[in-house]
Amino acid sequence: MANADAVFIGRSVKPEELLLRFGNRHGLITGATGTGKTVTLQIMAEGFSKAGVPVFAADVKGDLSGIAAAGGPNDAIIARAKQVGMDDFGFEAFPTIFWDLYGEQGHPVRTTITEMGPLLLSRLMSLTEAQEGALNIAFRIADQEGMALLDMKDLRAMLSDLAGRASELRTDFGNIAPATIGAIQRRLLVLDEQGADNFFGEPALSISDLMRTTPDGRGYISILAADKLMQAPALYSTFLLSLMSELFEQLPEVGDPDKPRLVFFFDEAHLLFDEAPPALLQKVEQVVRLIRSKGVGIYFITQNPLDIPDTVLAQLGNRVQHALRAYTPREQKAVKAAASTFRQNPQIDTETAIMQLGTGEALTSMLEDKGVPSMVQKTLIRPPSSRLGPITPDERRALITKSPVYGIYEQAVDRESAYEILTKRAQEKADAAAAAAAEVAAAKQQRQVSSSGASRTLETITDRIVRNVASQVGTQIGRALMRGILGSLTGGRR
The missing domain is CATH 3.40.50.300 (P-loop containing nucleotide triphosphate hydrolases)
Known part of the structure; x- marks a missing residue:
């Protein structure tokens, strides 16, 4: 049948x-x-x-x-x-x-954060309209700058970067309030509690x-x-x-x-x-x-x-x-x-x-x-x-x-993505700032050394003059004293 x-x-x-x-x-x-x-x-x-x-x-x-x-x-x-x-x-x-x-x-x-997309992520986190807007901006910036959003740490790093660049991005995307970014970050913590951190990443299904x-x-x-x-x-x-x-x-x-x-x-x-x-x-x-x-x-x-x-x-x-x-x-x-x-x-x-x-x-x-x-x-x-x-x-x-896919998905892969790129970028900025600070400090020290050298030269000349004068005066004073002392002695002989 x-x-x-x-x-x-x-x-x-x-x-x-x-x-x-x-x-x-x-x-x-x-x-x-x-x-x-x-x-x-x-x-x-x-x-x-x-x-x-x-x-x-x-x-x-x-x-x-x-x-x-x-x-x-x-x-x-x-x-x-x-x-x-x-x-x-x-x-x-x-x-x-x-x-x-x-x-x-x-x-x-x-699956990856990028594959999930901002609409579904917003629904998953129960975001408000303002928070969903900020999340969309994060995705847009990541796309424009060629940064893959693969896992939770990528999204966290992207949101933190967004908050740090809020004034720079205001003209193109409007106001990005720190409180809004903070609220999204807190929702990500809730997802962590539900095991979402294991879910987002590669290799994607x-x-x-x-x-x-x-x-x-x-x-x-x-x-x-x-x-x-x-x-x-x-x-x-x-x-x-x-x-x-x-x-x-x-x-x-x-x-x-x-x-x-x-x-x-x-x-x-x-x-x-x-x-x-x-x-x-x-x-x-x-x-x-x-x-x-x-x-x-x-x-x-x-x-x-x-x-x-x-x-x-x-x-x-x-x-x-x-x-x-x-x-x-x-x-x-x-x-x-x-x-x-x-x-x-x-x-x-x-x-x-x-x-x-x-x-x-x-x-x-x-x-x-x-x-x-x-x-x-x-x-x-x-x-x-x-x-x-x-x-x-x-x-x-x-x-x-015995599955035909055994060994394909068991090991997670963490390739370079937004987190690594932004971390590297932040490190480069920190290194550049440190180098600039060191250069400023070196220049300042050089100025201080130059000023100190000139001061020491002036002090040396002055010291020599003072020592010469003092030597002459001291000799005269010494003689007078000798004479006075001796003179009294010698004077007593007279």
Whole structure:
């Protein structure tokens, strides 16, 4: 029953499949906690990998790592496979590369300050408009003067240099207040506490390493360990957005390919949009709208469609809705909103169905021929072939050392960039100032020596005159005294 041109999702009144040629039209997986969203992500990733499509996904709970190991004999899973018509079902592992911003549970993931850009950095640090303006100036000056901003110390050095040159730059860029620079520097300290210092630097993650396939044609599944990263939600969402932006900027246009070049799963997607400024939302909308022409499919995973802005939600054609609960008026509103996003089926009361779905069940609507969403169907989701639940630390370490990128990212590189250039420049200024001061001191000393020499010459002449006069006077006085003394003596003789 396997369709080589589709990813099998499950069975309703018919097989529910995600057609590969519409895989870059994006998608949405929603549902309350514990209703099966991670399993749906897992079976989609398996399907794309089998079709030769590389996958990137964040593992926010650690459960998704099991995709790297074959599932074990499980009567319930085998029964579910038969129930959905998978006569050829078997357990298997999938090629996996593990990544980790902290370098603990996977290959280190880094990006540069320059690649992140001022807009995303401003969002990451929750900067005010004035602070964002100062950060933009720092980037502009770095670009103009050919200084790479690679890591945190580069940015700190650039900001300090900006503060020192504020009066010089005022004409071109306006006032740069020391308090503004100080506030940004303090925000950088907060980022340090979240581990961002490990994240910014080189070697930066290469997009090509996320788009690898195995010799037998399967796509590698890149898993980002995000359980610890979720403690810094702003860093998590900003990193994933920066990665989306890099894909958008680097990949060439391919139109509508037979299958995606890469599928990107964005779990806990609400973190991307919470309190996001309008400029950032506009950028996200632009990336989502245009990245499909680069052959990239983006799939958001969150609890409710209301977590996604309407402008983005409208572009998500492949949808899987797991159960939602409606005990409060707000939750009831959310259920109605979720039901309204589907193409209605006269055989199903969508709103009621959403609240009655069991674990492993979902409402699905996939793009059909000509890219039109299918009518919503109540679907039994297929079981995964890989392991349900996490792999062991030993299994993870073994997979990391056998990874095709092992040894590429493990050692950080610190090449010459803004920090080194500005430090060298400051040292040269200090040396020049010291040399100038030494020259001034030498000149002053020379003047003092010359003045002292003239003074000593004058003193020598004066001394000689004084000594001659004193000698003559002294001789006369000496004689008089002798005479007086002797004269009295001699005078006594007379």
